[in-house]
Amino acid sequence: MLRPVRILLVVLCFAATAVHAATPDPVRFAVHVEAGDLATVEAWLREGLNPDFEGDRIGSGLMIAAWEGNIAMMELFLRYGADVNYVNAHGEQALMHAAWKGQRAAVEWLLAHGAQVNRAGDEWSALHYAVFAGHEDLVRLLLERGADVNARAPNGSSVLMMAAREGHASLAELLLAHGADPGLRNMYGDDAMTWALRRGHAGIARTLGSAERLAETARAVVEAPPPVYSEPAPRPLAELVEALRRARAEGRPTAEVLERYEATLQAYRQARPAPAQPPAALEITGRRHKPGEERVQFLTRPQPSMP
Structure with a gap:
């Protein structure tokens, strides 16, 4: 047995x-x-x-x-x-x-x-990603294959909002030509014009609605608290993180890579510039009988000098 x-x-x-x-x-x-x-x-x-x-x-x-x-x-x-x-x-x-x-x-x-090419319900789509990254050839290909130009992300963000946020003017025009709705709002109440103005892309904002709508949205952007954006890690740091990852995967020593990472991170923190000041007002200028020549710029308050 x-x-x-x-x-x-x-x-x-x-x-x-x-x-x-x-x-x-x-x-x-x-x-x-x-x-x-x-x-x-x-x-x-x-x-x-x-x-x-x-x-x-x-x-x-x-x-x-x-x-x-x-x-x-x-x-x-x-x-x-x-x-x-x-x-x-x-x-x-x-x-x-x-x-x-x-x-x-x-x-x-x-x-x-x-x-x-399309997904059920409100989900991020390939078209969202292609527009955000600015790949116009892929945007055209996906639209040709039937991609929904008004697809919505889980937070309600539209494809057009991606173009507005990243300043891709030609893509914004392309999406509008394919029926993108500039009036769609996400769960926070923002639309494509809001995102364009928030990121300083006034030229795109002008294509997304009337002058009255532009002025109204601009006032709301100026009066709202400044948004907080994430930022990618500096390339040297990202490369060291990747080197550390590969070393661990291959069973190689990591002490030297960790030491270089700490030194690079410290140098970055010391050299990092002060954050930009939030806008205090919006200035819109134009010429009579010259539609389309408006200029929009944000004005910031000068910081008091140290005694």
């Missing part, structure tokens, strides 16, 4: 080893997909790794490959059953990542393999 039990234990040990081998660390997985390591990734998939396994950032392997524009890697994941419409923890899909990064070949590949 002991012999069958021992055989069963050996079989279970081998099975546990196989499962462990097929489940890489999320960081290690993402690093290998980003690097285009087809052999290692296929070995994991062949051993039984979930084809929609997520890395430590971006999302599934197919999503990471789409971000990188690696068609061969995308095809590999698809062969093993990856879902082209898989949604990560942030509500994003591969098509959105490819659109954000301007990976046209990846966008076309995804559309050809069943990626949905």
Whole structure:
């Protein structure tokens, strides 16, 4: 009776080893997909790794490959059953990542393999991402494929608001020509004109409504508390964070990278300029009988000098 039990234990040990081998660390997985390591990734998939396994950032392997524009890697994941419409923890899909990064070949590949250009309900879309990043060729492609020009994000933000926020005047005109509604408001009551004025894009704001509406919105922007925006990490810091991530994934020492990161962070904090002052008033100037030549600028209060 002991012999069958021992055989069963050996079989279970081998099975546990196989499962462990097929489940890489999320960081290690993402690093290998980003690097285009087809052999290692296929070995994991062949051993039984979930084809929609997520890395430590971006999302599934197919999503990471789409971000990188690696068609061969995308095809590999698809062969093993990856879902082209898989949604990560942030509500994003591969098509959105490819659109954000301007990976046209990846966008076309995804559309050809069943990626949905529109989403049900209020969700961020590939069109939102392409407009925000300023990729006009992809915006045109997505519109040609039936993308909803008035798609709304979970917070109600429209595609046109992305163009207004980022100052993409040509994209704002393109979206308006395709039927974008400038009157759509998000859950905070903001519309595209509000976002354009808030970010100092008066030229775009003028295309989104009448002069009366512009003046009304401008007053509201000036009177409201200044918005708080996040800002990306400086490139040297971002590169050191990535170097640290890769070193940990590959089992290399990290002390030197951490030391360089701390020194770079300290230097950045010391050199960082003082924040800009919020606007105190809005000045609108124009010439009689010269519509379209209005000039809008925000005025700030001078800071008192130190004694």
